[in-house]
Amino acid sequence: GDQPLSIQYAAGSMTGYLGSDIVEVRRISVNNQVCGFSDSEALLHAHMHADGILGLALQSNASDDVVPVFDNMISQHLVSQTLFSVYLSSNSQQGNEVLSGGIDSNYYTGQITWIPLTSATYWQIKMDSVTINGQTVACSDGCEAIIDN
Template identity: 55%
Template sequence: MGTKIAGHSITDRVPLKKAKSIRQSLKEHGLLEKYLQTHHHNLGSKYFPSLASENAAEPLENYMDIEYIGTIYIGTPPQEFVVLFDTGSSNLWVPSVYCSSPACSNHNRFNPQDSSTYQATSQSVAVTYGTGSMTGFLAYDTVQVGSITVTNQIFGLSETEPGSFLYYSPFDGILGLAYPSISSSGATPVFDNMMSEGLVSQDLFSVYLSSDEQGGSFVMFGGIDSSYYSGNLNWVPLSSETYWQITVDSITMNGQSIACNGGCQAIVDTGTSLLAGPPNGIANIQYYIGASQSSSGETQQGYCLSGFQSITIPTQSGDLWILGDVFIRQYYSVFDRANNQVGLAPVA
């Protein structure tokens, strides 16, 4: 898992597993069609919460197809939680025993009374994602991620998790890996504490997401495993130190530019399954791959689902693209906090 010298972890690899999709769970319960009809989605609300309308408190986006999840532990003695490692958000939160929402009833819940290292605060926290939201309060406790132990980590304990999306999710909570500038209530992210406590040898982490039904996916804190990619890492400077946001030069197919003409802004987001972008650009891509819209609003080609989704996230520099798991599966991805850049190389 990792190496320790004088009590400090040099690198640490946390295995991730590809979970059963929420789409599958809804289908098995006969709820998918009704869910798609009644939950109008706006993926943009994850990045700009004001985009979530009052009538769509739990917007749906197709990240319900696939999630890559791993296990962490909180408290003393440790309480186990399955979390989504999300480079598109910055807060760590898990369900708590104070939560009575249906989504908390079938997931692990943190009990502060069972932890001798727990420290409460009076601060509240609220986080909105493209697929759901949580409200609760902040506290401090010991968090174990792989063989790394972070002391006095601030995290959220949910009191409400409205809607049904999180009820069907294969994870208990979320561990955000973006910058502290976008952390709700100013809570210090887990990786920032790993860096400040000297628990990683390099101020970066890397991600490998396996394709198809293969295992072996991981997030590695403090290191890069060059055996998982071919060629050299291509380093792309961040255009904003909020999300892992970069400038994309163009999107081409067979040498022809079909979207992002003249450049566009994009976020590398492990917490989103698909590759999402503005309607015109996505429509061009769907046309060129021969995909068509289904009656349920999903884009299909035969029995396959397209990996592209239309969204509108306006920014000062144009509409934002989201490079989710369908993109990240193609590239070993390095998230470098020391130099504020993303490194990408084709997977081996």
């Protein structure tokens, strides 16, 4: 049968059950993907204009030891590169994008600087500082930061 599921996020929560399905992400069909199907969401998530949440957790931090969808894309040989990229638009009309298996050069100029993760659990990196308009506003002596949306 279906396994009950309860997830507490930093801002919100959901309850439901685990099941499996074919998950399609931008014309990539992932077979036998275990998913959380929601019965109820906290108010924050209930008003989202979305069909769901695409979890990009590292395997070590995935809920209920579920294999994340991107890991399954890799194991099912559905992506040409073992990376995904995220574009966050400053224009709400333009939208955001997650690209599995590559990088869209239309969304950046110059060279990409690769930063190693400092944790096997989170998308965590070492930052030198946080600067806005030439002013350091946080992390002046360096700090660890988790990249999350």
